[in-house]
Amino acid sequence: MNHQNNSIFWPIPCGTWFATRVYISAWLPLLLVVICWRLESLQLGLVFGGIFFGSVLFHEFGHVVAARMTGGAADEILLWPFGGLASTQPADSLRSRLMTTAAGPLVNLVLCGLTLKPVLDSSWTSAVFHPLKVPAVTFSGELLSDVLILIFAANWIMLLVNLLPVYPLDGGQMLQTVLTARWGNQTGIVVYIRVGCVIGLVAMFSGLLIKEGGVAVVFLGAIVLLLNMQEMHQLRSGETFDESFMGYDFSQGYTSLEREQAATPERRPGFLERWKDRRRQEKKQRKKEQAAQVELQLDQILDKVHQSGIDSLTAAERRLLDQASNQFRERESGTE
Numbered sequence: 001m002n003h004q005n006n007s008i009f010w011p012i013p014c015g016t017w018f019a020t021r022v023y024i025s026a027w028l029p030l031l032l033v034v035i036c037w038r039l040e041s042l043q044l045g046l047v048f049g050g051i052f053f054g055s056v057l058f059h060e061f062g063h064v065v066a067a068r069m070t071g072g073a074a075d076e077i078l079l080w081p082f083g084g085l086a087s088t089q090p091a092d093s094l095r096s097r098l099m100t101t102a103a104g105p106l107v108n109l110v111l112c113g114l115t116l117k118p119v120l121d122s123s124w125t126s127a128v129f130h131p132l133k134v135p136a137v138t139f140s141g142e143l144l145s146d147v148l149i150l151i152f153a154a155n156w157i158m159l160l161v162n163l164l165p166v167y168p169l170d171g172g173q174m175l176q177t178v179l180t181a182r183w184g185n186q187t188g189i190v191v192y193i194r195v196g197c198v199i200g201l202v203a204m205f206s207g208l209l210i211k212e213g214g215v216a217v218v219f220l221g222a223i224v225l226l227l228n229m230q231e232m233h234q235l236r237s238g239e240t241f242d243e244s245f246m247g248y249d250f251s252q253g254y255t256s257l258e259r260e261q262a263a264t265p266e267r268r269p270g271f272l273e274r275w276k277d278r279r280r281q282e283k284k285q286r287k288k289e290q291a292a293q294v295e296l297q298l299d300q301i302l303d304k305v306h307q308s309g310i311d312s313l314t315a316a317e318r319r320l321l322d323q324a325s326n327q328f329r330e331r332e333s334g335t336e
Helices: 028-039 042-069 094-114 116-120 125-129 143-162 170-183 185-209 214-237 254-263 271-308 315-335
Strands: 011-017 020-025 073-080 083-089
Touching: 020 042, 028 042, 042 073, 042 083, 042 094, 042 143, 094 116, 094 143, 094 170, 116 125, 116 143, 125 143, 170 185, 185 214, 271 315
Parallel strands: 020 073
Antiparallel strands: 011 020, 073 083
16 A cells, blocks of 8 residues: 555554554544544543543554464554554464454453543543543543543443444454354355444434434444445445345255355455555565565675675675575575
8 A cells, every 4th residue: 555645544654563563544633623522622632532542552452462372463553533453364263363353352341440440439430331421521630530530431432332243343353253154254244244234224323312422323323334335235246146034045054055155256355354455465565675675785795795805894784694694594494
């Protein structure tokens, strides 16, 4: 992905943390403005927005750590107005896929547990546990207590939202993993997408009936519905399948499902999957360019040795030559 020309994410690099490249979308301040406007307080909005973004970052690092601990890989995180995106490649096992996905909400649950006591000791208990409210703390009393209450509120909201069993949230990803493991890729994905469409519709109509915070519910439902409809369109445009319940006639048994999968083309990847694939391709391209650059430097060093002798090399050139020699010996020993 070309960072400079990608107007969807417009990512700004923020360095590499724990072997993970972190990007922040230039659109992120828009969410901060919305938060301040909805809370009707610049101070409260800025503090809660900062806590929310920090919690999202911890959430995404949970995915990264879990992927690596279970034999997978992860190398990139993007924070943008709709939350976070961690570029992870879990190992090819049910355990790795489930743990990688569940680790994000687990981080939010742990942060809720660590900040629960100040919440229970405060007068904001009812507001904090309401998923559509943010406690309007004033920071005029116990500053630390007020901040801990906001940390609980941010992570409580994130926990509840991410556990919804819909695409592209973590609960939906876990549901998809379980369904595809039980019924196969084809049927599992169809069920998963249709569940998301139903929940998106229900959320939209429910939000219209809620007086306080209903706009957020309608917005969330609309986003969920649109994303799942897009996934359904991707699925249908690349394949044809039986229009019985959930796209599969269960009376035929599991063997018929295997036949259906063998005869049906793979679904086209969705928006997030395409983004992750582009990032992986970029990573491969960077490695290829780095290897070409190192090879060019080695050619120059060897030419210098040939003309002036090895004593003419600088310390940096010697280190590069030693590294290349060690890598060559390792490859040679690995092929024997």
